[in-house]
Amino acid sequence: MFTDHTTDTAPPAARKTMTAIETRVGRLPPAVARMAESPELLDGFLRSSGLFDASTLDPVAREVVVMTMATRNPCHVCVAVHTAKLRALDADEDLVVALTGSGPLPDERLDALRTFTLEVLRTGGEVDDDTLTAFLRNGHTRRNALEVVLGIGAYTMSTLANRMTRAPL
Template sequence: MERVASTMGGKVPDAVARLAESPELLNNFLQLTKVFESCTLEPVAREVVVMTVATRNDCHICVTMHTGKLRQLGAGTDVITALRKEQPLDDERLEAVRQFTLEVLATNGGVGDDELKAFLAHGYTERNALEVVLGIGTYTMSTLANRLVRAT
Protein backbone atom coordinates (compact mmCIF):
# COMPACT_ATOMS: atom_id res chain seq x y z
CA MET A 1 0.00 0.00 0.00
CA GLU A 2 2.90 2.36 0.69
CA ARG A 3 4.14 1.79 -2.89
CA VAL A 4 0.70 2.71 -4.21
CA ALA A 5 0.58 5.81 -2.00
CA SER A 6 3.97 6.96 -3.25
CA THR A 7 2.90 6.58 -6.89
CA MET A 8 -0.29 8.54 -6.24
CA GLY A 9 1.29 11.48 -4.43
CA GLY A 10 0.75 10.11 -0.92
CA LYS A 11 -3.04 10.07 -0.96
CA VAL A 12 -4.79 6.82 -1.76
CA PRO A 13 -8.38 7.14 -3.01
CA ASP A 14 -10.87 4.85 -1.26
CA ALA A 15 -11.51 2.88 -4.47
CA VAL A 16 -7.80 2.17 -4.84
CA ALA A 17 -7.51 1.16 -1.19
CA ARG A 18 -10.32 -1.34 -1.69
CA LEU A 19 -8.61 -2.86 -4.71
CA ALA A 20 -5.39 -3.18 -2.69
CA GLU A 21 -6.96 -6.21 -1.01
CA SER A 22 -5.47 -7.92 -4.06
CA PRO A 23 -2.06 -6.31 -4.59
CA GLU A 24 -1.69 -8.34 -7.79
CA LEU A 25 -4.87 -6.89 -9.27
CA LEU A 26 -4.09 -3.35 -8.18
CA ASN A 27 -0.46 -3.38 -9.28
CA ASN A 28 -1.32 -4.88 -12.64
CA PHE A 29 -4.18 -2.42 -13.17
CA LEU A 30 -1.85 0.49 -12.41
CA GLN A 31 0.78 -0.92 -14.78
CA LEU A 32 -1.76 -1.55 -17.55
CA THR A 33 -3.11 1.98 -17.09
CA LYS A 34 0.39 3.39 -17.69
CA VAL A 35 0.80 1.19 -20.76
CA PHE A 36 -2.59 2.23 -22.14
CA GLU A 37 -1.82 5.90 -21.52
CA SER A 38 1.39 5.55 -23.51
CA CYS A 39 -0.22 3.98 -26.59
CA THR A 40 -0.67 5.80 -29.89
CA LEU A 41 -4.39 6.53 -29.51
CA GLU A 42 -4.82 10.20 -28.74
CA PRO A 43 -5.82 11.00 -25.12
CA VAL A 44 -9.48 11.86 -25.76
CA ALA A 45 -9.91 8.73 -27.89
CA ARG A 46 -8.48 6.67 -25.01
CA GLU A 47 -11.02 8.26 -22.70
CA VAL A 48 -13.79 7.38 -25.15
CA VAL A 49 -12.76 3.74 -24.78
CA VAL A 50 -12.69 4.03 -20.99
CA MET A 51 -16.05 5.79 -20.74
CA THR A 52 -17.65 3.33 -23.16
CA VAL A 53 -16.52 0.42 -20.98
CA ALA A 54 -17.39 2.23 -17.73
CA THR A 55 -20.92 3.15 -18.76
CA ARG A 56 -21.56 -0.28 -20.26
CA ASN A 57 -20.37 -1.93 -17.03
CA ASP A 58 -22.24 0.55 -14.84
CA CYS A 59 -19.15 1.63 -12.90
CA HIS A 60 -20.17 4.96 -11.40
CA ILE A 61 -16.79 5.77 -9.89
CA CYS A 62 -15.05 5.26 -13.24
CA VAL A 63 -17.61 7.43 -15.00
CA THR A 64 -17.07 10.18 -12.42
CA MET A 65 -13.27 9.95 -12.49
CA HIS A 66 -13.03 9.84 -16.27
CA THR A 67 -15.53 12.67 -16.69
CA GLY A 68 -12.99 14.73 -14.77
CA LYS A 69 -10.17 13.50 -16.97
CA LEU A 70 -12.13 14.39 -20.11
CA ARG A 71 -12.64 17.90 -18.73
CA GLN A 72 -8.89 18.19 -18.04
CA LEU A 73 -8.23 17.17 -21.64
CA GLY A 74 -10.56 19.92 -22.89
CA ALA A 75 -13.33 17.65 -24.16
CA GLY A 76 -16.56 19.54 -24.70
CA THR A 77 -19.65 19.14 -22.59
CA ASP A 78 -21.42 17.60 -25.57
CA VAL A 79 -18.84 14.79 -25.78
CA ILE A 80 -18.95 14.13 -22.04
CA THR A 81 -22.75 14.16 -21.88
CA ALA A 82 -23.10 11.82 -24.85
CA LEU A 83 -20.58 9.38 -23.40
CA ARG A 84 -22.28 9.42 -19.99
CA LYS A 85 -25.65 8.77 -21.65
CA GLU A 86 -24.24 6.13 -24.03
CA GLN A 87 -25.30 8.20 -27.03
CA PRO A 88 -23.57 8.84 -30.36
CA LEU A 89 -20.89 11.53 -30.47
CA ASP A 90 -21.10 14.40 -32.95
CA ASP A 91 -17.37 14.09 -33.60
CA GLU A 92 -17.20 11.39 -36.30
CA ARG A 93 -13.67 10.32 -35.44
CA LEU A 94 -14.44 9.87 -31.74
CA GLU A 95 -17.73 8.18 -32.60
CA ALA A 96 -15.74 5.68 -34.68
CA VAL A 97 -13.76 4.80 -31.54
CA ARG A 98 -16.94 4.45 -29.51
CA GLN A 99 -18.61 2.27 -32.13
CA PHE A 100 -15.52 0.13 -32.58
CA THR A 101 -15.23 -0.36 -28.81
CA LEU A 102 -18.87 -1.44 -28.64
CA GLU A 103 -18.34 -3.81 -31.58
CA VAL A 104 -15.29 -5.42 -29.98
CA LEU A 105 -17.31 -5.92 -26.80
CA ALA A 106 -20.42 -7.22 -28.60
CA THR A 107 -18.47 -9.71 -30.70
CA ASN A 108 -15.87 -10.69 -28.08
CA GLY A 109 -13.23 -9.48 -30.51
CA GLY A 110 -14.76 -11.11 -33.58
CA VAL A 111 -15.17 -7.77 -35.34
CA GLY A 112 -16.32 -8.08 -38.94
CA ASP A 113 -14.32 -6.79 -41.88
CA ASP A 114 -16.79 -3.98 -42.56
CA GLU A 115 -16.65 -2.74 -38.96
CA LEU A 116 -12.85 -2.82 -38.95
CA LYS A 117 -12.75 -0.98 -42.29
CA ALA A 118 -15.14 1.66 -40.89
CA PHE A 119 -12.79 2.23 -37.96
CA LEU A 120 -9.72 2.40 -40.20
CA ALA A 121 -11.52 4.79 -42.58
CA HIS A 122 -11.43 7.43 -39.84
CA GLY A 123 -7.64 7.52 -39.87
CA TYR A 124 -7.05 4.85 -37.26
CA THR A 125 -4.64 1.97 -37.73
CA GLU A 126 -4.65 -1.72 -36.98
CA ARG A 127 -2.34 -0.86 -34.08
CA ASN A 128 -5.03 1.50 -32.78
CA ALA A 129 -7.58 -1.31 -33.07
CA LEU A 130 -5.41 -3.48 -30.84
CA GLU A 131 -4.94 -0.54 -28.45
CA VAL A 132 -8.72 -0.35 -28.12
CA VAL A 133 -8.60 -4.01 -27.01
CA LEU A 134 -5.87 -3.07 -24.50
CA GLY A 135 -8.11 -0.33 -23.10
CA ILE A 136 -11.11 -2.63 -22.95
CA GLY A 137 -9.11 -5.23 -21.04
CA THR A 138 -7.62 -2.72 -18.63
CA TYR A 139 -10.89 -1.02 -17.82
CA THR A 140 -13.00 -4.16 -17.78
CA MET A 141 -10.74 -5.35 -14.96
CA SER A 142 -11.10 -2.02 -13.19
CA THR A 143 -14.86 -1.64 -13.60
CA LEU A 144 -15.63 -5.20 -12.54
CA ALA A 145 -13.31 -4.98 -9.54
CA ASN A 146 -14.73 -1.60 -8.52
CA ARG A 147 -18.25 -2.96 -8.63
CA LEU A 148 -17.24 -6.09 -6.71
CA VAL A 149 -15.72 -4.08 -3.83
CA ARG A 150 -18.56 -1.53 -3.93
CA ALA A 151 -16.20 1.34 -4.67
CA THR A 152 -18.10 4.60 -4.90
Protein backbone atom coordinates in the same frame (compact mmCIF):
# COMPACT_ATOMS: atom_id res chain seq x y z
CA MET B 1 -17.59 -6.45 2.72
CA PHE B 2 -14.26 -5.08 1.35
CA THR B 3 -11.81 -3.13 3.48
CA ASP B 4 -10.69 0.42 2.81
CA HIS B 5 -7.04 -0.45 3.33
CA THR B 6 -4.37 1.94 4.47
CA THR B 7 -0.69 1.35 3.93
CA ASP B 8 -0.67 -0.15 7.43
CA THR B 9 -3.54 -2.62 6.87
CA ALA B 10 -2.96 -3.60 3.24
CA PRO B 11 -1.20 -6.78 2.26
CA PRO B 12 2.55 -6.04 2.29
CA ALA B 13 2.85 -6.48 -1.48
CA ALA B 14 0.40 -3.58 -2.06
CA ARG B 15 1.98 -1.06 0.29
CA LYS B 16 4.69 0.32 -2.01
CA THR B 17 2.15 0.89 -4.79
CA MET B 18 -0.30 2.53 -2.41
CA THR B 19 2.38 4.85 -1.04
CA ALA B 20 3.38 5.88 -4.56
CA ILE B 21 -0.23 6.63 -5.49
CA GLU B 22 -0.81 8.57 -2.27
CA THR B 23 2.32 10.63 -2.92
CA ARG B 24 1.40 11.32 -6.55
CA VAL B 25 -2.31 12.05 -6.01
CA GLY B 26 -2.09 13.58 -2.55
CA ARG B 27 -4.52 11.06 -1.07
CA LEU B 28 -5.40 7.40 -1.37
CA PRO B 29 -8.46 6.99 -3.59
CA PRO B 30 -11.05 4.62 -2.07
CA ALA B 31 -11.02 2.43 -5.21
CA VAL B 32 -7.28 1.88 -4.73
CA ALA B 33 -7.74 1.25 -1.01
CA ARG B 34 -10.19 -1.55 -1.81
CA MET B 35 -8.34 -2.94 -4.81
CA ALA B 36 -5.26 -3.28 -2.60
CA GLU B 37 -6.84 -6.42 -1.13
CA SER B 38 -5.30 -8.05 -4.21
CA PRO B 39 -1.85 -6.54 -4.84
CA GLU B 40 -1.74 -8.47 -8.12
CA LEU B 41 -4.97 -6.88 -9.36
CA LEU B 42 -3.89 -3.42 -8.24
CA ASP B 43 -0.51 -3.70 -9.94
CA GLY B 44 -2.02 -5.38 -13.00
CA PHE B 45 -4.53 -2.59 -13.47
CA LEU B 46 -1.95 0.16 -12.94
CA ARG B 47 0.54 -1.42 -15.33
CA SER B 48 -2.02 -2.13 -18.05
CA SER B 49 -3.62 1.32 -17.74
CA GLY B 50 -0.12 2.84 -17.91
CA LEU B 51 0.57 0.90 -21.10
CA PHE B 52 -2.77 2.07 -22.49
CA ASP B 53 -1.86 5.67 -21.62
CA ALA B 54 1.35 5.20 -23.64
CA SER B 55 -0.53 3.96 -26.71
CA THR B 56 -0.78 5.92 -29.95
CA LEU B 57 -4.42 6.81 -29.31
CA ASP B 58 -4.63 10.47 -28.34
CA PRO B 59 -5.71 11.32 -24.76
CA VAL B 60 -9.34 12.13 -25.63
CA ALA B 61 -9.63 8.97 -27.73
CA ARG B 62 -8.31 6.91 -24.81
CA GLU B 63 -10.93 8.50 -22.59
CA VAL B 64 -13.62 7.54 -25.10
CA VAL B 65 -12.57 3.89 -24.73
CA VAL B 66 -12.51 4.21 -20.93
CA MET B 67 -15.89 5.93 -20.75
CA THR B 68 -17.34 3.31 -23.10
CA MET B 69 -16.22 0.65 -20.63
CA ALA B 70 -17.36 2.70 -17.62
CA THR B 71 -20.88 3.15 -18.96
CA ARG B 72 -21.19 -0.38 -20.36
CA ASN B 73 -20.15 -1.90 -17.01
CA PRO B 74 -21.89 0.79 -14.99
CA CYS B 75 -19.01 1.96 -12.81
CA HIS B 76 -19.95 5.22 -11.10
CA VAL B 77 -16.36 5.70 -9.88
CA CYS B 78 -14.91 5.38 -13.39
CA VAL B 79 -17.59 7.62 -14.92
CA ALA B 80 -16.91 10.36 -12.36
CA VAL B 81 -13.11 10.12 -12.54
CA HIS B 82 -12.97 10.01 -16.32
CA THR B 83 -15.59 12.72 -16.80
CA ALA B 84 -13.30 14.95 -14.74
CA LYS B 85 -10.32 13.80 -16.80
CA LEU B 86 -12.12 14.68 -20.05
CA ARG B 87 -12.91 18.13 -18.69
CA ALA B 88 -9.27 18.57 -17.64
CA LEU B 89 -8.34 17.74 -21.25
CA ASP B 90 -10.72 20.51 -22.38
CA ALA B 91 -12.85 18.00 -24.27
CA ASP B 92 -15.98 19.42 -25.84
CA GLU B 93 -18.80 19.41 -23.27
CA ASP B 94 -21.19 17.88 -25.84
CA LEU B 95 -18.78 14.94 -26.10
CA VAL B 96 -18.60 14.55 -22.33
CA VAL B 97 -22.40 14.51 -22.05
CA ALA B 98 -22.82 12.17 -25.03
CA LEU B 99 -20.38 9.65 -23.56
CA THR B 100 -22.72 9.03 -20.65
CA GLY B 101 -25.65 8.39 -23.00
CA SER B 102 -26.27 6.01 -25.85
CA GLY B 103 -26.63 8.44 -28.75
CA PRO B 104 -23.91 9.17 -31.28
CA LEU B 105 -20.92 11.25 -30.28
CA PRO B 106 -20.65 14.72 -31.89
CA ASP B 107 -17.24 13.85 -33.38
CA GLU B 108 -17.44 11.24 -36.16
CA ARG B 109 -13.92 9.89 -35.53
CA LEU B 110 -14.59 9.41 -31.82
CA ASP B 111 -18.02 7.95 -32.49
CA ALA B 112 -16.38 5.38 -34.77
CA LEU B 113 -14.01 4.57 -31.90
CA ARG B 114 -16.85 4.05 -29.42
CA THR B 115 -18.79 1.96 -31.95
CA PHE B 116 -15.70 -0.15 -32.62
CA THR B 117 -15.05 -0.63 -28.89
CA LEU B 118 -18.61 -1.80 -28.32
CA GLU B 119 -18.38 -4.17 -31.29
CA VAL B 120 -15.11 -5.66 -30.00
CA LEU B 121 -16.89 -6.32 -26.71
CA ARG B 122 -20.06 -7.66 -28.36
CA THR B 123 -18.18 -10.07 -30.60
CA GLY B 124 -15.46 -11.06 -28.15
CA GLY B 125 -12.94 -9.49 -30.54
CA GLU B 126 -14.22 -11.20 -33.68
CA VAL B 127 -15.12 -8.00 -35.52
CA ASP B 128 -16.06 -8.40 -39.14
CA ASP B 129 -14.21 -6.78 -42.03
CA ASP B 130 -16.85 -4.07 -42.49
CA THR B 131 -16.52 -2.99 -38.84
CA LEU B 132 -12.74 -2.83 -39.06
CA THR B 133 -12.91 -0.97 -42.38
CA ALA B 134 -15.32 1.61 -40.93
CA PHE B 135 -12.97 2.10 -37.98
CA LEU B 136 -9.96 2.55 -40.29
CA ARG B 137 -11.89 4.88 -42.59
CA ASN B 138 -12.41 7.25 -39.67
CA GLY B 139 -8.72 7.96 -39.18
CA HIS B 140 -7.74 5.04 -36.97
CA THR B 141 -5.08 2.41 -37.61
CA ARG B 142 -4.78 -1.36 -37.18
CA ARG B 143 -2.48 -0.57 -34.27
CA ASN B 144 -5.26 1.53 -32.71
CA ALA B 145 -7.62 -1.43 -33.09
CA LEU B 146 -5.30 -3.54 -30.95
CA GLU B 147 -4.82 -0.67 -28.50
CA VAL B 148 -8.60 -0.68 -28.01
CA VAL B 149 -8.22 -4.29 -26.84
CA LEU B 150 -5.56 -3.14 -24.36
CA GLY B 151 -7.89 -0.43 -23.04
CA ILE B 152 -10.75 -2.91 -22.74
CA GLY B 153 -8.52 -5.25 -20.76
CA ALA B 154 -7.29 -2.57 -18.37
CA TYR B 155 -10.67 -1.04 -17.75
CA THR B 156 -12.45 -4.38 -17.45
CA MET B 157 -10.28 -4.92 -14.37
CA SER B 158 -11.09 -1.48 -12.99
CA THR B 159 -14.82 -1.39 -13.68
CA LEU B 160 -15.48 -4.90 -12.41
CA ALA B 161 -13.30 -4.49 -9.31
CA ASN B 162 -14.91 -1.15 -8.44
CA ARG B 163 -18.36 -2.66 -8.78
CA MET B 164 -17.47 -5.79 -6.80
CA THR B 165 -15.88 -3.83 -3.95
CA ARG B 166 -18.60 -1.18 -4.11
CA ALA B 167 -15.90 1.47 -4.17
CA PRO B 168 -17.24 4.89 -3.21
CA LEU B 169 -16.32 8.10 -4.98
